[in-house]
Amino acid sequence: MTDFFTSSLGTVALFAVIGVGCFGLGIASQSKGQVAGSVFRTRESKMAARNLAMQAVLALDDYVGACYAAVHDVPEFNPADQVEFAFHVPEPILSFPKEVDWHLLGKDLGEEIMWFSNRVSNVESALESLDLSRNHHDGFFERRIEGYARLAVRAMDLIARICGEFELTMPEKPEYYRQAEGLSNILRNVEAAAERRGDSTSAGETTNVTPLFPKTS
Structure with missing residues (x-):
């Protein structure tokens, strides 16, 4: 050998x-x-998705807070011209991160977030289309309250869903800051007012009257 x-x-x-x-x-x-x-890329992708989820939750929570303040804001009118008025708090602004791939959060959740952004834009455009010179300001205040209240409730649902899917901690709120309860009361008032008027529209499509503002002549 x-x-x-x-x-x-x-x-x-x-x-x-x-x-x-x-x-x-x-x-x-x-x-x-x-x-x-491959393992490193998978781990990196999961981290990127979780980071994007956290950014979405923070942006949505800020938006909920802004909507909550907006629907409780009573405007001040110009005594000389009732068409002119001013709010005390800024209009709610949805500040999602720009140029991101929402599908990192999954197809369904990513598309739901994109649809939410579209809903916000539609409510803003609808409010801008109203003729404030018409009687009762064309229902602007009532429609504004309902629109922002419904968006805030939907945003809170999205926050809960994102936190659940990515095991994130829900945003902490002081015990006395009961956003969900306050928004629920507002929407109940909207629906009750619609029923009193005998509107033909569904509760989800109602646009008028909450008792937050007195009617003007």
Whole structure:
């Protein structure tokens, strides 16, 4: 056996065996590297999705707070011109991060967040379309209250869903800051007012009267 490996043929065979072994080790190492890289990318993708989920929750929570303040804000009117008025708090602004892939959160949840942004834009455009010079300001105040209240409730539902799916902690609120209860009361008032008027629209499409503002002549 020793004579074989010391011969020319044995030397060639020995180098062939070594070459095959090295090739096998190279393939194995490459395979391990690919698996490690795949695991790293998966972990990185999960971290990116969780970070985006956190940003969405914070933006939605800020929006809920702004809507809650807006629906409780009583405007001040110009005594000389009742068409002119001013609110005490700014209009709610939805500040989602820009140029992000919402589908990182999953197809359904990502699309729901994009639809929410669209709903916000539609409510804002609808309010801007009203003619404030008409009687009762064209129902602007009632419609504004209902629109922002419904958006806030939907945003709170989205927050709960995102936190549930990504195991995030729900935003903490002082015990006396009962946003859900306050918004629920407002929407009940909206629906009760619609029933009193005998509107033909459904409760989800009502646009008028809450007792937060007295009617103006």
